[in-house]
Amino acid sequence: xxxxxxxxxxxxxxxxxxxxxxxxxxxxxxxxxxxxxxxxxxxxxxxxxxxxxxxxxxxxxxxxxxxxxxxxxxxxxxxxxxxxxxxxxxxxxxxxxxxxxxxxxxxxxxxxxxxxxxxxxxxxxxxxxxxxxxxxxxxxxxxxxxxxxxxxxxxxxxxxxxxxxxxxxxxxxxxxxxxxxxxxxxxxxxxxxxxxxxxxxxxxxxxxxxxxxxxxxxxxxxxxxxxxxxxxxxxxxxxxxxxxxxxxxxxxxxxxxxxxxxxxxxxxxxxxxxxxxxxxxxxxxxxxxxxxxxxxxxxxxxxxxxxxxxxxxxxxxxxxxxxxxxxxxxxxxxxxxxxxxxxxxxxxxxxxxxxxxxxxxxxxxxxxxxxx
Amino acid sequence: xxxxxxxxxxxxxxxxxxxxxxxxxxxxxxxxxxxxxxxxxxxxxxxxxxxxxxxxxxxxxxxxxxxxxxxxxxxxxxxxxxxxxxxxxxxxxxxxxxxxxxxxxxxxxxxxxxxxxxxxxxxxxxxxxxxxxxxxxxxxxxxxxxxxxxxxxxxxxxxxxxxxxxxxxxxxxxxxxxxxxxxxxxxxxxxxxxxxxxxxxxxxxxxxxxxxxxxxxxxxxxxxxxxxxxxx
Numbered sequence: 345x346x347x348x349x350x351x352x353x354x355x356x357x358x359x360x361x362x363x364x365x366x367x368x369x370x371x372x373x374x375x376x377x378x379x380x381x382x383x384x385x386x387x388x389x390x391x392x393x394x395x396x397x398x399x400x401x402x403x404x405x406x407x408x409x410x411x412x413x414x415x416x417x418x419x420x421x422x423x424x425x426x427x428x429x430x431x432x433x434x435x436x437x438x439x440x441x442x443x444x445x446x447x448x449x450x451x452x453x454x455x456x457x458x459x460x461x462x463x464x465x466x467x468x469x470x471x472x473x474x475x476x477x478x479x480x481x482x483x484x485x486x487x488x489x490x491x492x493x494x495x496x497x498x499x500x501x502x503x504x505x506x507x508x509x510x511x512x513x514x515x516x517x518x519x520x521x522x523x524x525x526x527x528x529x530x531x532x533x534x535x536x537x538x539x540x541x542x543x544x545x546x547x548x549x550x551x552x553x554x555x556x557x558x559x560x561x562x563x564x565x566x567x568x569x570x571x572x573x574x575x576x577x578x579x580x581x582x583x584x585x586x587x588x589x590x591x592x593x594x595x596x597x598x599x600x601x602x603x604x605x606x607x608x609x610x611x612x613x614x615x616x617x618x619x620x621x622x623x624x625x626x627x628x629x630x631x632x633x634x635x636x637x638x639x640x641x642x643x644x645x646x647x648x649x650x651x652x653x654x655x656x657x658x659x660x661x662x663x664x665x666x667x668x669x670x671x672x673x674x675x676x677x678x679x680x681x682x683x684x685x686x687x688x689x690x691x692x693x694x695x696x697x698x699x700x701x702x703x704x705x706x707x708x709x710x711x712x713x714x715x716x
Numbered sequence: 717x718x719x720x721x722x723x724x725x726x727x728x729x730x731x732x733x734x735x736x737x738x739x740x741x742x743x744x745x746x747x748x749x750x751x752x753x754x755x756x757x758x759x760x761x762x763x764x765x766x767x768x769x770x771x772x773x774x775x776x777x778x779x780x781x782x783x784x785x786x787x788x789x790x791x792x793x794x795x796x797x798x799x800x801x802x803x804x805x806x807x808x809x810x811x812x813x814x815x816x817x818x819x820x821x822x823x824x825x826x827x828x829x830x831x832x833x834x835x836x837x838x839x840x841x842x843x844x845x846x847x848x849x850x851x852x853x854x855x856x857x858x859x860x861x862x863x864x865x866x867x868x869x870x871x872x873x874x875x876x877x878x879x880x881x882x883x884x885x886x887x888x889x890x891x892x893x894x895x896x897x898x899x900x901x902x903x904x905x906x907x908x909x910x911x912x913x914x915x916x917x918x919x920x921x922x923x924x925x926x927x928x929x930x931x932x933x934x935x936x937x938x939x940x941x942x943x944x945x946x947x948x
Contacts (some may be wrong), residue, residue, distance in 0.1 A: 388845050415853075416844040429842040433860045441854070446847025492846045 345647060346370060350386050350396030350406070359393075361385070368544035369522045369529040371560070373536075373576070379552040380532045384500045384544040389416035389529060395496070399497045417446070421661060422494030426501040428485035432471035436484050437469040439666060444679055449456045454490055455526060462524070463487045463517055479510035480487070483517065490521070497521065498530045511702055518542055521703070534580050535703035536564065540612035540621035540697030550575070558670065563669050565661065567624075578624035578659055578671040582643075583707065586612035595696070601666025606640035621703035627672035628693040641694040643670065647686050650677050650679060660684065662692050679689075726893050727901040731925075734809060734897055735877035738817035742824060748868060750828035772822040774783060776882025783815055783887040811888035812895045816880040820873030827872055831865020834860060862933050864937035871933030875926045882934070898922050 349362040359379040363370075372380040385391040387398060395408040400421075405414045422443075429478065431437050443457065460466050463483040473481060489497060499518070503511045519542065522529055533539050538649070539546055539560060546563040548556040556563045564579035583604045584598030591610075598605040598618055613616050632659055633642065647666035652658045658679055660672045670692045674684075684690070720728075726835040752758075753765055771779050787794040787805040797803045805811035835858060845851045859866075881899035890904060902918045905911030 390841050390845075416841070416851075417847050417849050419845070420847070421845060423842070423845040425838060425842060427839045431837075431839055431843065442843070442848075443846040446852070486844065644926060 345399075345401050346387075346530065347397070347399045348383065348387070350383075350393035352382065352391065352393045352396070354387070357382075358551060359548075360385075361549065361552065361554050361654075362552055363547045363557055364530065365526065365545050365547070367528045369518075369531055371539040371543035372532045372549060373534065373539050373543075373546050373599055374531065374549035375534060377551075378549040378550055380534075382552075383549075384423065384498045384530065384532050385499050387419075387496070388421045389414065389419050390423075392689045400479075400661050401572040403495065408587050409511070420493070420495045422489030422492055422497045424489050424497065424499040424502050425484050427478075428473070430481055430483040430484055430488070432473055432633050434473075435469070436465065436473070436476070437460075437475065438469050439484060440465075440469075440491050441489075443488045447491065449487055454493070455554065456615065456674045459487050459490045462520055477510070479513050480514060482506065482510075482514060486514075486517065486521070490527075494527070496530060496612045497530045498532070500532045501534070502531075502582060503533070503535070506552075508702075514618070515541060535622070535702070536576065537621060537700045538579065538702040540564065543703045561669075564621075565669060567659075578673070579703075580622050580627070580668070580670040581615055581619055582617045582622065582664075582668045582670065586614060586616045586618060590615075600643065600664070600668070602643035602664035602668070602692075605694070607699045608696055609701050609704070610690060610702055617707040619705045619707055620699050622670060622694050622699065623658060624671040624673040626695055626698035627661065627670060629672050629678075629682070629684065630693060631684070631688070633691055638691070638695075639693045642698050643692045643694070645670070645690060645692060647688045647690055648683055649686060650684065652676060662690055664692065679688055718917065718922075720917060721811065723892060724901065724914065725770075726897050727898050727918070729920060730812075730880055730893070730895075731897040734749070734813045735874050736822060737810075737813040738794050739824075740875040741813065742817040742821055742873060743866075746824040746826055746873070747823060747859075747866060750825045750832055750862075750869075751854070753825070754829050754832035762847060764824065767768030768825050769822045770847055771819050771883075776787075776880075777886050780815060780883035780886025783811075783818065785802065787814060787887070805888070807888050807891060807895060809888075809894055812884050812897060813877075814879030815883040815887045817873070819880045821884050823876055824869035824873035827881060828865045829863060831862035831868075834865075836862045848941075849863055854936040862937035864940045867937045867940060871929050871936070875929040878925055878929070880920065 347364040350359065352359045357469065359382050361379060361383060372383055374380050382391060386393055392413065393408060394405060396406060398406040401516055405419055406411055431442065431453065456679060463486060465483050468476060468480055468484065475642065503514060521527055531542055543560050545558065546560045547554055548563050561581045565632060567576045567578040569704040575619055582600060585600040587597045589596050589610050594608065594610060596607050596609060596611045607620060643664050644681065645662040648661045648663040649656055650660045656675050658674055658676050660674055662670050666669055672692060749768060749929060785791055789806050790856050794805055804808060805814050839861065840853050840857050843857045879899055883898060885900055890896050890900045898921065902915050905915035
């Protein structure tokens with residue numbers, strides 16, 4: 345349980361945000377300057393609110409009304425910085441040990457071997473931070489934060505400084521932290537794909553205010569074309585079951601009540617549930633089942649809502665067979681030409697190559713689904 | 717011509733002792749003041765800043781005279797130190813060390829402060845989020861990361877202390893075997909008929925010592941810097 349309510353005024357920036365989250369992984373999502381990092385710093389104690397209240401699992405960290413302000417080193421908030429911030433004069437082993445040294449000895453913590461194993465940093469222990477790659481540094485930073493036995497893990501754009509390949513390398517680790525260690529995570533990001541994959545709850549921020557809060561499927565589904573200041577594009581979440589892989593072409597086919605979903609890459613096996621995220625501008629609507637197209641994924645459903653955005657574009661939401669919803673950006677002209685209206689039967693077309701591998705999540709045995 | 721006389725040897729040994737004591741005694745204070753100036757946010761910081769750098773721009777004679785007034789036997793601080801710790805400064809080698817320390821202090825503080833300013837504050841923040849209290853952050857992050865600057869500052873102070881003349885001679889005079897350091901001895905030679913050879917000998921030694929201190933500072937701080945960068 346994370347409850348946050350703070351106001352802080354700085355020159356040319358005012359943060360005034362409230363949210364209360366049951367646990368799991370909370371994503372703070374927004375453009376740069378929206379206040380995400382400030383919130384992370386407020387939780388960690390590196391910033392002080394003008395007035396406010398922050399509590400983690402009932403433990404009050406800040407309460408300006410009661411003059412409570414727990415100092416940074418007593419907060420037990422594991423902060424993972426954008427670029428790791430390993431201590432440059434210490435080896436990886438010493439960096440990891442640094443966190444454990446100050447952790448309360450009687451507190452149950454994650455066994456060190458498990459962390460080292462989980463993050464795959466065992467072979468790096470004697471290296472100096474300067475010799476590590478960005479991905480390695482970030483994994484060590486996560487490990488170091490875990491060694492300190494934190495009550496909550498706050499990750500401030502932990503993948504922003506990494507290339508696409510490294511991001512794919514680290515995302516599964518964070519998923520495992522969330523699922524295996526059951527540690528509350530506050531994940532700061534402006535990458536929809538990462539948030540889509542990790543978050544159980546998204547808090548969308550703009551200009552220091554919370555503009556939406558809820559499961560990713562809800563927060564991301566309704567963004568109108570043109571977006572806000574964070575250029576958020578509507579994202580839909582579809583959950584299918586592994587059907588078969590096509591090894592020859594490196595593809596995976598998922599079964600879905602509305603049709604088969606084809607995605608590049610190899611995911612899952614057996615009967616595993618796989619969740620994908622699709623951006624609204626990658627979705628095409630057709631009023632009859634198309635032939636002779638390269639698009640592999642054709643999903644049947646009915647138009648649920650059509651919302652006009654700024655200018656010539658609109659957001660159409662289609663309820664697919666089976667209940668998932670998919671959003672599509674269309675021009676108002678196309679809507680008029682096709683005669684699209686609510687209730688109309690349509691086919692949603694998704695180009696396989698547009699499905700970002702970062703946002704593909706294997707749901708495995710975990711019943712809770714961010715997509716609901 | 718090149719043989720060093722016993723009197724000169726006494727001056728050299730005294731100089732090394734004065735400079736070493738000046739450096740070691742001012743080091744903790746220097747680190748503390750540098751930390752205050754680099755990290756502190758308090759009223760009157762600019763006054764502390766000015767006070768620290770004052771000896772750099774004041775005529776050394778004025779600094780020496782100020783020391784005489786403050787730390788002389790009848791000076792307020794001089795009396796305090798004599799009664800409390802039994803330390804007498806006036807006309808003693810300890811006074812020479814004090815004068816040298818005061819003159820070397822700005823150089824030391826400046827080098828350490830620059831090193832502390834250059835530390836990424838987020839390293840300290842990271843340590844704090846891991847549970848390190850401010851004292852521990854200072855000891856385990858700030859101090860080791862500013863080590864190259866601390867070494868450089870200490871060596872600069874040492875070199876400056878070796879060469880200090882104006883404040884020393886004003887404060888503790890020029891007593892052979894007690895307060896006559898190398899520069900004072902050179903000065904005495906130049907005032908004595910036939911003292912040219914002695915002045916030259918001591919000058920060469922002064923140059924060698926100062927140069928040696930600078931080289932040592934460079935080597936030590938580079939080694940400390942490399943360890944940090946991981947090229948061990």
